[in-house]
Amino acid sequence: MAAHITAAAKGGKRFNPHLTKEERRSAENGIWLCQIHAKLVDDAPERFTVELLNEWKRLSEQAARLEIEELDKGLPARQAADIEALKVYAGAFDRSAFKDHFHAEMSMSAFDQAIRDTVIALSTGTLRDRDGNVISQSIGRSTLENRSWREKIGTVIDLLNTIVRRFEIAAASGAIEIHGRGRELETYCINDRELGHWMDATRSEALKLFAEVLAEAGLDPLPFVPFRHFPRW
Template sequence: MASPSRTVQRIHFEDFGGVEFERLVFAYHVRAGWNNLAWYGQTGSDQGRDIVGIDMFDASSPRRTVIQCVNRGALTRTKAEADMEAAVSAPTGRIDAIKFVSGGSISAKARDAVEASAMALSIEHLTIWSAVEFEENLRLRAEDLLRRFCAGEVFPDSGDDIRRLADDFAGLNDDEALRLMAPLFDRPAFRTPFHQESSLPAFLQAIEDTIGALNTGIWRTRDGDEIRRIPSLHHLRDPLTQGHVREAARQVDELRRVFIGGLRDGSIKPCSCGKSYCHTFMLNHGIDRKLDQLRMRALDAFRSAHPRFDIHVS
């Protein structure tokens, strides 16, 4: 007999207090990997800045961003303009972007008006999230925080305590943890087939980053900067599930070992064009297939833990 379908009702953030909403917004951005987050709203003197942080993940390059939380009343051009004027003239220095997170709906007319005001103030990067957009991102990256918020569990008062809460992942079940891990494998290093002549920009770095994130939960950029916290394999509760993810990590590590070995013994060689920026490598016959097999084993092992995982070698 088929199980009844469930309808997920949207969250009415506007039913909650403004401070609680700010706490949730702050906790979400901690979970999303933003750096140097400061919650000014808790001091009562935000000078047009509820939260300030550096967007390391959603932007193409790190941006110092002011995040304004709007949970009482609609986001109007007048309010947005006042907040943006205060933010750009605040004594804490230059900002690169402004982001509004609303607890309600935002009309197309209101968006257009706020965007026009941002352009007039020479603000190049503007993000506007309605309640629906905020909820979608919460369900993607921080469903446990959303559950806590909706269940009436009060978030801590201080930014440091909220940061510890968001980094703990204690409320995550294994399926949610695996969903946050899955993007580690959704990158060209795991999807692009090897050929005897292959373009491999930062391939080794991507592999090492994946191993590190699976084992520690710290996802880093190519330059080593932390961009996001995710659950590590040690957060997984089911021994069988954890075993599959450990096997995926072992296969990725073997992939790294074979690639480094190929560079050392000459079976993998940089292109002979002599250009330092060239990403092309020449692979001897056989090692390309071995590398592909190791990647497929890693993806299959992770899929054994997370059956909905749908990344494959192209």
């Protein structure tokens, strides 16, 4: 609570008759105290003198100033960590699962794994290659300092997890028939035309959100055009 160092009116604690009305009401004559100490200070004015209260105020303001300065010093480092994390995340999108139309994927197993790997990269900051080897390590989405980026990346993760679940349902229901799953020569048949449109639209939304984050961070856009066009034979 706001308290006066010298009383606001004659008869109050530590009243200074030499101050003007404006000076008594000014911030220079005020100090923030908790309710308990505000009462204690007025109950024992001989103990809590004007000089002591001014010293309290000076020390508190100095401590607050130092804390702010330390936060300012640390801010560039935290921002730099966010930027480096975004660069790692961007590498997770540099796979055919985010470049080709769903019906043009070479391997459905590779598509499924790429989406899952991207979720892991965004969530943990660990980027792996197709063989599972760690190629980059940074901070995960929950550790990002920038709240807006953290929320947008969280939405991207939600969209990708939805793709994973939809893919599992499609494979289990026969909407996608996969033969030789996981083998070098894998074939598939998509029996649900709308599934491909949904996959493309959902990935587009995820890429759009991530592109917004890259732009806000002043980073280059993803170095590829999503959903490359392949001629139909």
